[in-house]
Amino acid sequence: MKINNTKTRTLRVVLYAVLIMLALLMLVPFVWMLSASFKLDKDVFVFPIQWIPANPRWQNYVDIWNKIPLSKFALNTVKLTLIVTFLQLLTSSFAAYAFGKLEFKGKNILFLAYIATIAVPWQVYMVPQFMMMRAMGLADTHLAIICLQAFSAFGVFMMKQFYEGIPTELCEAARIDGMSEYQIWYKIMLPLSKPALSTLTIFTFVNTWNDFLGPLIYLTTESKKTLQLGLRMFISQFGSEYGLIMAASVLSLIPVLIVFLSLQKYFVEGVAATGVKG
Amino acid sequence: MAETRAADPKEVERKLAVLEPQLKELEQQVAAETDPKKKEQLAKKITRTRDKIRQAKTGERLSRQTKRDLVAYSFIAPNFIGFAIFTLGPVIFAFVLAFVKWDGNNPMEFAGLGNFAMMIGNQRFMASLRNTIVYCIATVPFTLVCALGLAVLLNQKIKGRNFFRTVSFFPYVASLVAVAAVWNMLFSPAKNGPVNMILYNVFHVAAKALPKWSADKDWVMFTIVMFSVWKNMGYYMVIYLAGLQGINAELYEAASLDGTNTWQKFRFITWPQLQPTTFFVTIILTINCFKVYDIVYMLAGGSSGVLNESAIVLVYHIYEEAFRNWNLGYASAAAMVLFLIVLAITLIQFRGEKKYA
Numbered sequence: 093m094k095i096n097n098t099k100t101r102t103l104r105v106v107l108y109a110v111l112i113m114l115a116l117l118m119l120v121p122f123v124w125m126l127s128a129s130f131k132l133d134k135d136v137f138v139f140p141i142q143w144i145p146a147n148p149r150w151q152n153y154v155d156i157w158n159k160i161p162l163s164k165f166a167l168n169t170v171k172l173t174l175i176v177t178f179l180q181l182l183t184s185s186f187a188a189y190a191f192g193k194l195e196f197k198g199k200n201i202l203f204l205a206y207i208a209t210i211a212v213p214w215q216v217y218m219v220p221q222f223m224m225m226r227a228m229g230l231a232d233t234h235l236a237i238i239c240l241q242a243f244s245a246f247g248v249f250m251m252k253q254f255y256e257g258i259p260t261e262l263c264e265a266a267r268i269d270g271m272s273e274y275q276i277w278y279k280i281m282l283p284l285s286k287p288a289l290s291t292l293t294i295f296t297f298v299n300t301w302n303d304f305l306g307p308l309i310y311l312t313t314e315s316k317k318t319l320q321l322g323l324r325m326f327i328s329q330f331g332s333e334y335g336l337i338m339a340a341s342v343l344s345l346i347p348v349l350i351v352f353l354s355l356q357k358y359f360v361e362g363v364a365a366t367g368v369k370g
Numbered sequence: 371m372a373e374t375r376a377a378d379p380k381e382v383e384r385k386l387a388v389l390e391p392q393l394k395e396l397e398q399q400v401a402a403e404t405d406p407k408k409k410e411q412l413a414k415k416i417t418r419t420r421d422k423i424r425q426a427k428t429g430e431r432l433s434r435q436t437k438r439d440l441v442a443y444s445f446i447a448p449n450f451i452g453f454a455i456f457t458l459g460p461v462i463f464a465f466v467l468a469f470v471k472w473d474g475n476n477p478m479e480f481a482g483l484g485n486f487a488m489m490i491g492n493q494r495f496m497a498s499l500r501n502t503i504v505y506c507i508a509t510v511p512f513t514l515v516c517a518l519g520l521a522v523l524l525n526q527k528i529k530g531r532n533f534f535r536t537v538s539f540f541p542y543v544a545s546l547v548a549v550a551a552v553w554n555m556l557f558s559p560a561k562n563g564p565v566n567m568i569l570y571n572v573f574h575v576a577a578k579a580l581p582k583w584s585a586d587k588d589w590v591m592f593t594i595v596m597f598s599v600w601k602n603m604g605y606y607m608v609i610y611l612a613g614l615q616g617i618n619a620e621l622y623e624a625a626s627l628d629g630t631n632t633w634q635k636f637r638f639i640t641w642p643q644l645q646p647t648t649f650f651v652t653i654i655l656t657i658n659c660f661k662v663y664d665i666v667y668m669l670a671g672g673s674s675g676v677l678n679e680s681a682i683v684l685v686y687h688i689y690e691e692a693f694r695n696w697n698l699g700y701a702s703a704a705a706m707v708l709f710l711i712v713l714a715i716t717l718i719q720f721r722g723e724k725k726y727a
Binding site: 122 | 435438463464523532538552560608660664668675689705709716
């Protein structure tokens with residue numbers, strides 16, 4: 093019995109050692125980023141690495157706002173991300189309710205249209221999509237980005253999977269009580285689908301916030317650009333201003349970090365419950 | 371409620387004369403039918419016919435089913451209209467575009483298979499296809515092993531489990547531009563890049579032998595693959611975690627009674643039980659690898675964002691042909707190649723899903 097105990101204990105120690113190593117591996121680039129963002133350019137590459145700068149240079153976080161129109165970029169991104177995420181959640185859960193819980197003519201064909209396009213990567217039709225948007229006068233507008241992100245087949249599919257797991261008896265009981273379908277969706281389905289909605293929020297928020305190729309193709313005017321484009325532009329123009337680049341990078345990570353941390357407890361549950369893993 | 375009009379008794383009688391025998395016939399069929407699927411279909415038909423009879427009797431303009439259909443359509447419409455215009459339309463358009471020559475301004479010309487023939491002779495296309503495949507072959511197994519390992523570790527009952535999970539997932543949600551900027555600095559090709567400094571000072575790699583990472587055509591793919599595994603494995607870990615939670619705990623209890631060790635438990639319970647998940651992850655991972663673009667652009671594009679032949683990938687080739695050279699037809703043809711590859715993988719998935727369902 094005693095031998096067994098020591099054995100488990102060693103195993104535990106090894107387990108924690110491995111985990112801490114892995115966590116370090118995951119975190120080191122972020123820590124380095126944070127540390128470099130407080131340094132002078134010439135100190136960034138000093139070896140051995142100074143993890144905590146002796147004289148933290150807060151000035152980097154002030155200068156970055158003047159060097160590029162960072163507040164404009166941030167505002168654009170916040171605007172786009174909020175609108176897209178809101179539209180995506182609303183329209184997907186709305187449509188998914190019909191696909192998951194109602195019987196109607198043409199259901200299978202309509203759903204097939206969604207499924208068929210899930211298998212087509214956006215990169216395959218980004219060219220015709222751009223030409224179409226251009227013909228509609230939407231090139232170089234934020235509306236184009238909203239339109240191309242907000243109505244994904246993925247959201248509908250994912251929400252539908254989740255709704256199918258909710259017992260139909262609940263809806264039927266509500267119908268007998270005289271609720272309309274809209275009320276059932278709002279009062280019964282929405283409150284029950286928190287894990288799925290959280291998962292979809294994380295995905296949509298993160299994808300829109302971090303999207304690069306979409307804005308790169310559509311947005312040409314500088315005042316309309318997003319944070320990612322602006323950051324990339326800054327990096328290619330001032331490639332050696334390491335401290336500033338890192339400060340801007342840190343700033344661009346904060347909103348995603350907040351959204352992710354506040355919703356992450358639903359996340360594994362959401363992925364498991366929706367069965368959508370892509 | 372739909373408005374009712376004064377029902378013309380003759381009209382009603384005529385309708386009922388058709389509908390009622392239909393209903394009887396259907397009811398007889400249901401009684402005789404043994405196949406449960408067909409039975410269900412017949413039951414639906416009966417409901418519909420009953421609905422029609424009631425409609426004829428009451429004289430409502432819209433039957434209950436039509437009303438239900440309309441409600442359902444109203445649920446779908448907001449998403450479907452956007453989806454049809456901005457996704458479905460362009461997808462169909464893409465198939466047409468692959469067979470024409472078009473620069474976006476002048477009228478299109480039909481090109482037949484000309485675009486596809488041009489691809490074979492295009493060195494950049496061939497390089498991009500080769501690089502994309504190499505990238506996939508290297509990234510998929512590497513990511514899979516890391517994700518599975520992480521998931522198994524983080525499925526144990528340990529302190530700070532949530533912290534470790536969050537940390538592993540964070541690179542996936544972090545902005546690509548920002549983390550790519552860090553990697554470019556950490557793996558700076560210069561001798562004073564932090565990673566090269568560690569190699570030089572700690573592992574005593576000769577200064578001349580220090581890798582130039584993304585600036586060296588032999589190392590660039592390696593750097594990209596390493597970055598990609600680091601960034602994305604957290605995501606696949608979550609999928610594996612979901613899979614692990616679906617394994618019946620009794621299996622492990624039974625195995626413990628038989629005195630199996632940790633490795634045996636993994637080998638004979640976890641691994642076989644995770645087979646569907648592994649299959650799923652492989653497919654999604656492969657598809658995502660074929661869509662790679664931005665990672666390569668950020669790591670190997672330098673300040674101009676132009677990729678040379680040692681790092682060019684398929685989606686970048688589509689992008690440069692379409693939006694730099696305005697060869698829209700050609701770009702769509704190249705996109706069709708991407709589509710066919712993804713389609714082939716998806717079909718494998720469909721077959722696999724049947725096997726595992």
